[in-house]
Amino acid sequence: MDEQEDALLRTVQQLVETITGERLGPDDALELDSFALVECLEAIERAAGVMIRPHDLRPEHFYSVRAVTALVRARQQEDA
Amino acid sequence: MKILEPSSLNVGVRLVATGSATGARVVDNAALHAMGYPEPPERIERLTGIVQRHHLGADEDLTTLAWRASQRALEAAALAPERVDQLIVSSSAPEALLPSLGARVHGMLGLRGAPAHTINAACAGFVFGVDLAVRAICTGAERVVVCAAEARAQQVDVEDRAAGALFGDGAGAFVLERCRPGQGFLSIGITTQPDDLDAITLPRGGTLRMQDGPRVYFEAVEGLARVGEALLAHHGLSWGDVARVIPHQANGRIVQRLCWLAGLDDSRVITNLSRRGNTSSASIPLAFDEALRAGELEAGALVLLLTVGAGGAAGGALLRVDEALITALTRPSDA
Numbered sequence: 236m237d238e239q240e241d242a243l244l245r246t247v248q249q250l251v252e253t254i255t256g257e258r259l260g261p262d263d264a265l266e267l268d269s270f271a272l273v274e275c276l277e278a279i280e281r282a283a284g285v286m287i288r289p290h291d292l293r294p295e296h297f298y299s300v301r302a303v304t305a306l307v308r309a310r311q312q313e314d315a
Numbered sequence: 316m317k318i319l320e321p322s323s324l325n326v327g328v329r330l331v332a333t334g335s336a337t338g339a340r341v342v343d344n345a346a347l348h349a350m351g352y353p354e355p356p357e358r359i360e361r362l363t364g365i366v367q368r369h370h371l372g373a374d375e376d377l378t379t380l381a382w383r384a385s386q387r388a389l390e391a392a393a394l395a396p397e398r399v400d401q402l403i404v405s406s407s408a409p410e411a412l413l414p415s416l417g418a419r420v421h422g423m424l425g426l427r428g429a430p431a432h433t434i435n436a437a438c439a440g441f442v443f444g445v446d447l448a449v450r451a452i453c454t455g456a457e458r459v460v461v462c463a464a465e466a467r468a469q470q471v472d473v474e475d476r477a478a479g480a481l482f483g484d485g486a487g488a489f490v491l492e493r494c495r496p497g498q499g500f501l502s503i504g505i506t507t508q509p510d511d512l513d514a515i516t517l518p519r520g521g522t523l524r525m526q527d528g529p530r531v532y533f534e535a536v537e538g539l540a541r542v543g544e545a546l547l548a549h550h551g552l553s554w555g556d557v558a559r560v561i562p563h564q565a566n567g568r569i570v571q572r573l574c575w576l577a578g579l580d581d582s583r584v585i586t587n588l589s590r591r592g593n594t595s596s597a598s599i600p601l602a603f604d605e606a607l608r609a610g611e612l613e614a615g616a617l618v619l620l621l622t623v624g625a626g627g628a629a630g631g632a633l634l635r636v637d638e639a640l641i642t643a644l645t646r647p648s649d650a
Binding site: 268269270271272273274276277286287288289292 | 362363476477525527528529530531532533534537568572576
């Protein structure tokens with residue numbers, strides 16, 4: 236994991252904590268209902284300056300902080 | 316997406332009257348929470364933009380709603396039932412398979428001899444019905460009534476976080492008629508891309524289930540935007556050329572994200588979500604009728620309708636508000 240991805244992971248953790256009130260570890264699952272997941276993903280895309288596209292999303296991405304970080308990082312790199 | 320431009324066939328199709336109806340029982344977020352929805356009222360509003368929705372009253376059913384909306388539209392058009400050439404009724408979950416919902420509404424309206432179609436393209440069904448109506452007029456029909464009616468609130472599990480708070484019961488109807496080429500509908504387009512058939516399902520006798528809610532959400536927004544861009548590009552127009560956009564009223568976040576994606580000023584987007592919830596295929600004609608009656612649609616205004624639905628259905632239409640619609644508002648209605 237590079238420095239930028241590490242910083243992004245911490246941002247994701249922080250946003251998830253703000254929205255859900257829970258501090259999750261990198262591999263902890265985002266066990267949230269659909270609305271809360273969308274809320275988290277939209278907060279993350281605003282913070283990361285990317286727009287998540289539907290094809291970025293696969294079920295395995297939803298369920299851990301690390302996986303969501305990876306998809307946002309991939310989108311950042313694709314947009315760059 | 317197949318786009319039909321009536322004027323290319325030297326025909327015009329215009330919208331001359333609208334009608335709508337909602338279930339009699341108002342269910343606000345506090346009542347829904349008391350019924351078993353797991354989230355508190357303020358969170359429901361924050362996440363969905365919905366404050367209340369209407370459910371069928373004790374003496375109502377889906378057919379009654381469809382009839383009331385269609386009857387109001389016929390009265391606004393001052394149109395005798397025998398002058399209707401076709402009736403098209405959309406519902407994604409009619410209460411009985413036989414006789415068809417279209418046939419039952421046809422009987423209540425007193426139409427004579429006109430064929431009644433019943434169609435299902437999920438939440439996109441109304442625009443699919445309008446597409447059929449435009450095509451019918453392009454091939455000889457004079458006047459077609461298109462109605463969408465849904466009692467989806469009866470078909471969700473109130474304890475289901477994803478779907479339990481969204482849906483309301485309602486109906487809406489349009490009366491379309493032949494006119495001079497260039498008036499009314501500039502174009503209409505529909506498509507079906509069933510890439511993910513399991514995303515939203517409603518088995519017979521069961522309740523609606525949304526798999527993978529976030530993906531449904533992101534797909535819905537992009538689907539709406541794609542349809543709008545295709546229709547606008549067909550005419551060399553951009554989002555800024557449209558006076559009003561009426562998207563399927565799925566939930567408030569979807570409408571907000573569409574505005575962001577399309578760069579749309581949200582004051583140009585018509586939504587009744589806070590009061591009506593998601594009424595599935597009835598949402599566009601219901602929102603249109605309410606906006607028209609509230610004076611939010613002016614004669615000559617260019618309006619873009621956009622919809623997406625389960626099964627990969629999507630569609631849209633671009634039309635100018637006809638003077639006849641404004642005239643229709645002054646006619647009395649007692650439906």
